Amino acid sequence: MKIHTIQTPRLYLRQWQASDFAIFAQINADPEVMRYFPKVLSPKLSDTIANKCQQLIKDKGWGFWAVSLKECASEADRFIGFVGLNHTHADLPFAPSIEIAWRLHKDYWGQGYATEAAQTALQFAFETLQLNEVVAFTSVINEPSQKVMQRLGMIDTQDNFCHPMLEANHRLAEHVLYKITREQWQFA
Template structure:
C-alpha cells in the first residue's frame, strides 16, 4: 500500500517517525491537551496508540497522520500532533463510519494548524477515498473542537449521544455529532 503524505501551505501530514513518540507521550500526559478525554495517558499507552496509527497508515495508506511544520528551519519537520481520518467501528449508533479528528501540542493551538490539516484530510477523504460522508464527534463541553468542525464546513446534526465508554453521569459523556458530505465539502471549498 502506498502511504499518502499530504501537504498544505504550512504543514506535512505524514507517516509517524520514532522521534514523534516521546513528544506524543508528553502531549498525552498534559492535562490541558487531554482536558476533554477521560484520563491522561501513560507513555506505554501513548506508544501503543502511536504504533497503531503508524500501522494503520502503513496498511491503508491513510489514517491519523503525524503533523509537522514545513518551514521554520529550527522547527522543520517538528511533530506538532496528529490530524486525520479513522474508520470507526465502535458501539456508536452512526458507526461504521470514517471520522476526522485532531490533537495538537498546546503551544501550536490558535494558529490555524488543526483547521488547515483537517481541510487537507477532508479533501483526501472526498477526492482520494471517494467517501460520501465524514463525521466528527466530541464532548458537548469541547467548544474549541466544535469551532474547528464548523470552520471546515461540518454541520452539527443535533443528534447528541452518550459515549458508550463513559458512564452517563461522567462530565464528558454527552457528545455532539458533526457531519459533512461530498456536496457540503465542495461548498466549503474542501476539494
C-alpha cells in the same frame, strides 16, 4: 500499500516516525490538552496509540497522520500532533463511518493548524477515497473542537449521544455529532 503524505501551505501530514513518540507522550500527558478526554495517558499507552496510528497508515496508506511544520525541513522535523481520518469504533451509534480527528500540542493552538490540516484531510477523504460523508464528534463541553468542525463546514446533526466508553453520569459522556457530505464540502 502506497503511504500518502499530504502537504498544506505550512504543514506535512505524514507517516509517524520514532522521534514523534516522545513528543506525542508529552501531548497526551498534558492535563490541558487532555481536558476533554477521560484521563491523561501514560507514556506506554501513548506509544501504543502512536504504534497503532503508524500501522494503520502502513496498512491503508492513510489514517491519523503525524503533523509536522514545513518550516523545519530537516529529517527531524517538528512534530506537533496528529490530524486525520479513521474508521469509527463499531459500538458508536453512527458506525460504520469515517471520522476526522485531531490532537495538537498546546504550543500550536490558536494558529489555524488544526483547521488547515483537517481541510486537507477532508479533501483527501472526498477526492482520493471518494467518501460520501465524514463525521466528527466530541464532548458537548469541548467548544474549541466544535469551532474547528464549524470552520470546516461541518454541520451539527443535533443528534447528541452518550459515548459508550463512558459512564452515563461522566462529565464528558454527552457528545455532539457533526457531519459533512461530499456535496456540502464542495460548496463550503
